[in-house]
Amino acid sequence: MTARFEAKDDGFDLLLGDxxxxxxxxxxxxxxxxxxxxxVNMVRxxxxxxxxxxxxxxxxxIVKWVEPENGYGELxxxxxxxxxxxxxxxxxxxxxxxxxxRCPEGDEYDRLTVDFIAEADEVIWxxxxxxxxxxxxxxxFPIWTSEPGVGREPGSALTDKVNADxxxxxxxxxxxxxxxxxxxxxxxxxxxxxxAHYCVLDFSNPSRHRVSAWQGDxxxxxxxxDNIPAVVGQISSKMGKQPPLPDWAIGGAIIGLKDGxxxxxxxxxxxxxxxxxxxxxxxxxxGIRQTSFxxxxxxxxxxxxxxxxxxxxxxxxxxxxxxxxLGYVNPYVAVxxxxxxxxxxxGYLAQKLDGDEPYAVDFGEFDAGVVDFTNPNAAAWFSExxxxxxxxxxxxxxxxxxxxxxxPVDLRLHNGDPMEEHNRWPVHWSKVNADAVASxxxxxxxxxxxxxxxxxxxxxxxxxxxGDQSVDFSRHxxxxxxxxxxxxAGLVGNAYSHSDVGGYTSLHGNIRTxxxxxxxxxxxxxxxxxxTHEGNRxxxxxxxxxxxxxxxxxxxxxxxxxxxxxxxxxxCDEAVATGLPTQRALFLHYPDDRETFTIQDQxxxxxxxxxxxxxxxxxxxxxxxxxxxxxxxxxxxxxxxxGHYKIDAPIGSPxxxxxxxxxxxxxxxxxxxxxxxx
Numbered sequence: 040m041t042a043r044f045e046a047k048d049d050g051f052d053l054l055l056g057d058x059x060x061x062x063x064x065x066x067x068x069x070x071x072x073x074x075x076x077x078x079v080n081m082v083r084x085x086x087x088x089x090x091x092x093x094x095x096x097x098x099x100x101i102v103k104w105v106e107p108e109n110g111y112g113e114l115x116x117x118x119x120x121x122x123x124x125x126x127x128x129x130x131x132x133x134x135x136x137x138x139x140x141r142c143p144e145g146d147e148y149d150r151l152t153v154d155f156i157a158e159a160d161e162v163i164w165x166x167x168x169x170x171x172x173x174x175x176x177x178x179x180f181p182i183w184t185s186e187p188g189v190g191r192e193p194g195s196a197l198t199d200k201v202n203a204d205x206x207x208x209x210x211x212x213x214x215x216x217x218x219x220x221x222x223x224x225x226x227x228x229x230x231x232x233x234x235a236h237y238c239v240l241d242f243s244n245p246s247r248h249r250v251s252a253w254q255g256d257x258x259x260x261x262x263x264x265d266n267i268p269a270v271v272g273q274i275s276s277k278m279g280k281q282p283p284l285p286d287w288a289i290g291g292a293i294i295g296l297k298d299g300x301x302x303x304x305x306x307x308x309x310x311x312x313x314x315x316x317x318x319x320x321x322x323x324x325x326g327i328r329q330t331s332f333x334x335x336x337x338x339x340x341x342x343x344x345x346x347x348x349x350x351x352x353x354x355x356x357x358x359x360x361x362x363x364x365l366g367y368v369n370p371y372v373a374v375x376x377x378x379x380x381x382x383x384x385x386g387y388l389a390q391k392l393d394g395d396e397p398y399a400v401d402f403g404e405f406d407a408g409v410v411d412f413t414n415p416n417a418a419a420w421f422s423e424x425x426x427x428x429x430x431x432x433x434x435x436x437x438x439x440x441x442x443x444x445x446x447p448v449d450l451r452l453h454n455g456d457p458m459e460e461h462n463r464w465p466v467h468w469s470k471v472n473a474d475a476v477a478s479x480x481x482x483x484x485x486x487x488x489x490x491x492x493x494x495x496x497x498x499x500x501x502x503x504x505x506g507d508q509s510v511d512f513s514r515h516x517x518x519x520x521x522x523x524x525x526x527x528a529g530l531v532g533n534a535y536s537h538s539d540v541g542g543y544t545s546l547h548g549n550i551r552t553x554x555x556x557x558x559x560x561x562x563x564x565x566x567x568x569x570x571t572h573e574g575n576r577x578x579x580x581x582x583x584x585x586x587x588x589x590x591x592x593x594x595x596x597x598x599x600x601x602x603x604x605x606x607x608x609x610x611c612d613e614a615v616a617t618g619l620p621t622q623r624a625l626f627l628h629y630p631d632d633r634e635t636f637t638i639q640d641q642x643x644x645x646x647x648x649x650x651x652x653x654x655x656x657x658x659x660x661x662x663x664x665x666x667x668x669x670x671x672x673x674x675x676x677x678x679x680x681x682g683h684y685k686i687d688a689p690i691g692s693p694x695x696x697x698x699x700x701x702x703x704x705x706x707x708x709x710x711x712x713x714x715x716x717x
Contacts (some may be wrong), residue, residue, distance in 0.1 A: 167219030217492030247422025273617025279498025291317030333575030339376030387417035443491030539572035
């Protein structure tokens with residue numbers, strides 16, 4: 040596949056293979072530049088960007104064209120027919136990339152807008168991990184890693200309440216921990232915008248796909264293949280594939296408890312009830328800091344012996360029984376902890392702009408320093424001294440590698456511009472974790488999971504989790520968003536995703552219901568890792584062991600999840616071989632079926648399982664679309680042809696189907712007996 044410029048009487052086209060993806064004409068220029076005047080404000084990980092650009096130039100005219108040579112095509116654009124060249128375009132025909140670079144005369148212009156063509160029936164996906172929309176058409180998506188927000192629906196009661204203090208903590212449809220400036224077209228190509236600066240992918244106009252970057256020089260990687268699955272596979276190969284998940288992580292549920300030493304007694308009761316358990320996750324292993332938001336952690340990354348006496352012995356005993364112990368870490372250090380003092384003494388913290396003092400970030404009733412990962416020594420210190428010695432050597436087999444989105448832009452780094460490093464921070468953070476794991480020879484065994492991401496995180500982070508959903512069924516922040524998150528992230532090179540079973544964020548009286556817990560069990564069982572979370576306010580919310588019925592439901596679905604381990608191992612092998620994720624948008628296997636292009640509330644779990652979780656409160660049935668072929672209902676054995684169906688779905692019977700002819704049909708047929716054994 041090649042990329043090339045093709046001259047036209049009044050402009051040029053950019054072709055990718057035989058597909059025109061960009062059309063530039065004098066009366067419809069595809070390129071414009073301007074001078075930016077930005078303002079960026081942050082309140083606890085919530086950002087507001089404003090820009091008042093000036094001196095915008097529409098680069099209508101080709102003022103110089105260099106004939107292709109050695110696989111490169113080159114031309115120069117200006118705003119006047121005989122003006123000085125302001126922008127140079129270079130296309131690499133074989134490597135398939137387009138570079139837009141400022142000429143010396145345009146050096147002061149630090150805003151670039153590029154329009155790719157759109158077709159009427161085209162569908163666009165991508166944007167990283169999106170929570171609200173799988174298909175991006177008719178909307179614009181700012182690319183900036185941040186807190187996603189609570190409720191994420193301005194005008195809703197919950198979102199308006201958390202926005203009332205002016206923090207912007209309510210979020211919107213586009214706010215996400217993991218944005219990525221990559222988009223895929225149903226026309227069979229993808230564009231990866233190689234910038235870490237703030238940019239916007241704007242698909243609101245049906246006649247064009249607009250990329251606007253706060254940068255003067257931007258490169259674009261172009262991918263074209265025979266079909267969308269092949270495009271996804273190529274993206275995965277370019278980004279860097281994750282290792283297969285370890286057997287222990289897929290062979291049972293990971294129980295999340297933050298109840299100090301009492302966590303072990305509760306774990307034993309859960310095991311005694313018959314649950315399939317592969318891990319105990321105690322994020323409070325470092326201690327607790329109680330805030331008005333809820334039960335948070337003390338951000339000093341080492342064992343808190345007061346909260347967890349005899350933890351080393353406990354970890355050893357659990358591991359002998361096949362149960363791994365997991366903890367928690369993030370890339371900041373609390374100012375009132377000893378690791379902050381050590382990092383400050385070593386000069387490993389980001390600094391204030393107006394002096395040599397460490398910059399402190401407000402995380403809500405406590406401050407923390409930013410370990411400066413642009414300093415190789417600081418990154419190595421955190422990787423070795425904290426994750427290596429305090430966690431891996433201590434006995435942890437996994438952890439939540441939280442945050443990564445909060446880097447402010449008004450600080451001084453060892454190396455680099457914080458406006459550019461902000462989006463890269465999750466990648467730096469994932470590498471620090473991956474380096475620690477690799478240093479102990481534990482890649483593919485020790486498992487960390489992250490919510491924050493950006494282009495390149497795929498090569499380091501072995502597992503995503505979908506972040507801090509509200510403990511409800513809400514459209515933009517509830518249980519259903521974790522499906523959209525997995526599907527969208529999977530299209531840009533992330534093979535494995537999962538969520539907090541039960542959700543996380545409980546504010547303003549919004550608490551878990553039994554129905555929500557049961558429905559999240561059903562969903563979590565059909566994801567590669569099933570992990571529970573007690574949430575930010577454990578004492579206010581139902582837990583998996585709060586009632587006999589809730590515990591029985593958890594036991595049931597943890598067993599189903601464990602029974603699927605051979606299937607998940609098969610999917611891990613496929614991910615390594617093909618780049619396809621475990622949870623897949625339907626069009627990845629049915630690319631000629633336009634009916635599948637916008638479905639985001641059900642998914643293929645590999646090629647052979649169709650999973651349609653119940654994500655609406657009070658629902659006892661739901662609409663399901665089955666694509667071409669014959670499908671068998673997992674719980675009734677009834678067979679269905681392709682088409683739309685309303686499927687009964689009482690609690691305990693989520694719509695799940697297997698494809699006729701699957702080599703794993705025997706495994707799938709046995710799930711009903713596993714479910715009914717409780």
